[in-house]
Amino acid sequence: PPHLPILLLTLTAFLLRAWRLDYQSYWLDEAWTVYFAGLSPREMFRYLLTTEAHPPFYHPSTIFWRQLVGASEYGMRYYSLLFGVLAVPLTYRLGRDLLTPRAGLIAAVLVAFAPYQVWHSQEARMYSLLTATAALSMWSFVNLLRKGGWRWQALYILGTVWALASHYHAVMVIGVQGLYLLLTLPRSRRYLLRWGVALLGVILLYAPWLAVSWDLLKNRANWVPQTTLGEAYLRSAVAYSLNEFVPRQQAVWLILPFLALFGLGLWAAARRRHPLPALPLLAAFSLAPILVAWLYGELRPNSVAFLERYLIPSQLGYLLTIALGIDALARGRPGQQTGRPSRRGLAAGALLLLLVLDGWTLYHHYTDPGYAKPDWRGVARTITNFQLPGDGVIVTGDGGEKLFPLYFRGPAPVYTPFNTPVPPPDEARRILADIAARHRRLWYTPYGAPIDPILQDWLARNAYPAWHRWIGRKQLALYATQADLSRREALHHPFADPPGPGLTLLQAGLPAGPVPAGDLLPLALTWQADAPLPADYRLSLRLVNPRGDIFAQSDWPPLTAVLPTTAWPAGQPVTDRRSLWIPVDTPPGEYALQVLVYHPADGHPLGSPAVIQPVAVAPATIAPPPASLDIPNFSPAPVLSARGVGLVGFAVPPRLQPGQELWLWLYWQATGPVEPLTIRLTLDDGQTALPVDLPLPEITGPTDGWQAGQVRRGVVHLPTSPRLTGQQANLNIALLNAAGQVVEQTTLTRPNLDVRARRFEPPAIARPLQASLGQPPLVRLLGYDLPETTVAPGDPLTVTLYWQAAAEMDTSYTVFVQLLNAAGQVVAQIDTPPQNGAAPTTTWLSGEILTDPYTLTLPPDLPPGDYRLITGMYHPATGQRLPVDSGGDFVFLSQVTVQ
Known part of the structure; x- marks a missing residue:
């Protein structure tokens, strides 16, 4: 059936506009719509005549719409949706009668998928109504000129008055029509009487409203800053091609296909014959309103003139021109009705490209908060x-x-x-x-x-x-806004990035008592710069437990919120006021507050953090919904529950190396009085299982004061076995009662195992030796490779160590490789877990041999002489080195000569 394509297209437009219609919240403009819709008709018209300059149709009509459907986002926006859908067949009729049936269909496709049209069809405002009524006015105008007759005059009067009664910027439609007739004189002289009679009807119907509202309208204040003409056209091109919220750096490239086809459409309009001269009308419809609005703003700075959505009817002219460009690709040379299959394929490809760009933008519109209305x-x-x-x-x-x-x-x-x-x-x-x-x-x-x-x-x-x-x-x-700062901590902690100047944290003021989870920890930090500082540094506050797990972190505001650090006077104290919001799911207990200063460009810290401890956290006093806490793997129905507590979420690394410590965040919600419980965690590959039992309070803090509905977040460091094999392991969790009986259990997740290739046969070692580290021995150093023992300042010094595990280890030790001068001072060093962290010592099997390469970069100003190269291991938390069987706490490798 001939009408089937446009019917299917209209249905598609409806679905695109109905999808997630109420997903986004109202924003300020829509709030006014909802407010006006709650007034009585008498109150509404009094407001329009005395306070707010709006035409008389849209807002009064929403009063009756709200009474019909209510004030929900879906109901109020559905009114706009109806007109947004209506614009699609109206655009088809306009394009068909002005250009060609195929151009009209292509234009309808573009309007149906246009993200800017979808946006405004999902907004409780008048812009989709303005689009539809402008399309109705333009369609009837074209046919009034072509055919004449009272029906087209009546339809023109209806569409134009309806548009003017919806938005004052609809006057642009009349301006476009008048400009078209002016540009096509003398040919259009025979149309002037037809249009003049219809326009007189519009004036007679609209003049009474204009007369009573003119004083308010002419004094309407401007809230839109005036832009340049080039910026106005660029913003319009971005909005009418895609959407005004596409990032500019992307948009300027993504709109190029639209602009190219728009230019081709203008060329085709000039070259081809149409029922009416198409070029003047398309150019006037798509380009003139932007120019006139900009000029008006230049001449009357206090007026509201250019804004993309105010000129949204211009998008119809823009898309009609693009549609004509695609149609020209398909038709080939002027005079042809149908081009070669290759040209039709090219046209189809061009349309598909635009639809892909529309689809990409619509995807972000539906899912990306950056493209959404203010939330x-x-x-x-x-x-x-x-x-x-x-x-x-x-x-x-x-x-x-x-x-x-x-x-x-x-x-x-x-x-x-x-x-x-x-x-x-x-x-x-x-x-x-x-x-x-x-x-x-x-x-x-x-x-x-x-x-x-x-x-x-x-x-x-x-x-x-x-x-x-x-x-x-x-x-x-x-x-x-109010703070107890009775506790004063004298710190005198330096932050520096040698050899440059640094700053010192002199003292901190904070509350003397505990702070409830969910509340703020206010701080007054007193700083002093040693000398003028070279950068505007940032500050990070971190609340950590004894294991170093971060429970709260804030990097806002910048340390420069009041005065940039580059402007700090040297030698004079500067006080920085800030707070740390302690998450409501933080378990009660004692924590440490770390204060860290770092470069904003790369995050590089200035020295070590200052530590303030203890900081006491009291139980939370509120119970926000768990869904508001950004809980990973959140489950509204607990995955495990018993005796007044339920597990509603967890976080586990997706991959694990056997033997590597597994950190596990568990989110527990109290459902009633919490009884004594023990948590059993087991990582099981089917052959090896290591159960760990922990009393619930060790994870969640003391259970007294834990209110029903509250969530507490606990962290567990679960040791694993290097003997785990396979691709995955089951992480099982069980709840045990006071008698040690399992009351509830489940498999929480199945982390992937990264089982690395292991070696137990010694390789060829250039410089073998035998040294044992630990008491009893934990690691043996079998030897090393050192290709060069004579180097120059600034050169890299490469050494490869060969370790053998003497036993399985519970601690992940750090390897150090150092170059010492004659005085025993370190001139170059590197500290890292084996294989740069890829093979922690907890993952070693007894007898396993590891090849462990290191490269030291020598200082460029290193004096010539003989140096000693040493290595060893230490506990990363305490710095305690493993003893060596030959005595001392390091292994001497070789003498290195610097020339």
């Missing part, structure tokens, strides 16, 4: 889940006071005094200080308004910044 729902949900008594919330962005309450649940007061009318800077600071004085903590979600930098600067200087995150395209930050 107000996610921001409000985060505050709802993690708020504490005494918290306050600050929201900026006009309309935020209407949008945020749609999603936020909780007792924390919400403050919006920084929206229109925006207070002056000094008044804003006074208001913010007053709000901060009322609360222990402040949540702050900036919109990016001009007032936000003022608020952020005040909070950086006067509060204790704790946490910042982009939730989708929406920011959220958390600050402590």
Whole structure:
């Protein structure tokens, strides 16, 4: 059937626009739609005539739509979806009647898959309605000129008035039509009366509204910064080809096929005959509105003129021109209706390329938060889940006071005094200080308004910044505003990157008592630069347990939040205020706080971290939903549960070398009073099994104070056997009661085993020797290869060691290789586990022989002379070296001469 393709295409457009229609939250513009839709018709029209300059159709119509379907995201956006789908067959009719049936069908395909059209069809705003009504106006305009008659005049009046009643920028449609007739004079003179009569009908119907709303409309303030003309066309090309949220560095390349076909379409419009001259209309429709809007903004800086979505009807002209370019590829030379099969294949390939680019953009639109609307729902949900008594919330962005309450649940007061009318800077600071004085903590979600930098600067200087995150395209930050800093730790810890200058952490102020999990640990850090610093360094705070496992980490704000470190005065103390948000799933107990300074460019640390201990963490006082905790392998139904506790998630390395220590994060949720339990973990390959029993409190901390619903995260360092074989092993977990009986068990996961090739026969060794390390012996050094014993400063010195395991080891020792001068000072060294970490000593089997190469880089200024090359092993946690059977704690290898 002739209409089947367009029917299938319309259905496809519907599915693309209905898919995940309510997946994204409302954003500010949509909040106004929901707000207006909740007014009565009388209130709505009073608002439109006295406060907000909007045409009279869209917002009043949403009142009745909301009464019909409710205020949900799906219901309110479905209204836009209907018009977004309607634009597809209207575009087909416009392209068919202006150009060719095939060009019309191709244009409809492009509109159906256009990510920018899908975006606005999934938004509770008027832009899909503007697109559809503009298409209706243009289609009836084309046929009014071609055929005339009262039906086309009536349809033109309907479409044009409907467009103007939806958005004031719809006047561009009339401008495009008038410009087309002007460009085609004198041929178009015979059309002027037809169009003039229809346009008179539009004016008569719209003039009453314009008369009563003109004073408000002409004084509408501009909130859109004026751009350059080139930038306006580039932004439009990106938006109308793909979507305005595609990163610019990618977009400028991805739009090239669209632009090439757009140019080909203009060429084809100039070369081929159509029912009406197509080139002037396509050029006017796609290019002129952008130019006119930009010029208007130049002439009237206080007016709202250019914005991609305001000019969205231009996308129809743009895609129609591209469709004509693809059609020209298929048709070949002017006058041909159908080109050779190769040309049709080329045209199909060009269309397929555009659809692939559309599909790539749509994939990101559906799944990538960076392409989504600002996630107000996610921001409000985060505050709802993690708020504490005494918290306050600050929201900026006009309309935020209407949008945020749609999603936020909780007792924390919400403050919006920084929206229109925006207070002056000094008044804003006074208001913010007053709000901060009322609360222990402040949540702050900036919109990016001009007032936000003022608020952020005040909070950086006067509060204790704790946490910042982009939730989708929406920011959220958390600050402590009141702090107990009665505990003072004198540190005098240097941070330096020799030979350059460094800085010293003089002291830290922090609370004297424990901090509950889920709350903030405020800190006042006092620094001093030894000399002017060469870089703006960053700071990392890390809360670690005695094994060094990180339970909390913050690298925000930068150490330079108030004053860049390059501007720190030498020899003068500088105080940095910040907080560390302790995750709510942190088990109660004692931890250490590590303070680390590093280069922002490469993360290279300046020396070793300063350590403040102990830092006591108390049980959490809130129980946020487990789904809000970013739990890996999260299961709403516990994978293992008994006696008041359930396992709801875990993290395990996907690969494991037999004998390598297996770290395992376990997430336990209290479901009631927690009874005494023991956790049994077993890694089993079918032949070797090593069970480890741990009382639950060793993983989760003391169970008293553990409220039902709360999740605690524990870490286990599980020793494994080097005798494990095969490709995988079962990691089994069981819960045992006080009598040692298994009450529940399951296989948690099956990590892959990286079983390396092993060697037990000695290879040919250039310099054999016999040295045993450890008491009793754990490792034997069988010898080494040293190709060169005479080297020059700056040269690499390569040595290969040959180890043999005398026994299986529970500790992963570190190998050191050092070059010593005559005074016994180290001039070059390397410290690493065997084979650069690929073969930890815990993975060695008794009798196994390992080839272990090292390369030392000699300093370029190393003085000539004789040096000693030594090696050995030490415990990485304590630095204690393994004793050597010949005495001492290292093995002498060889003398090395530097010339």
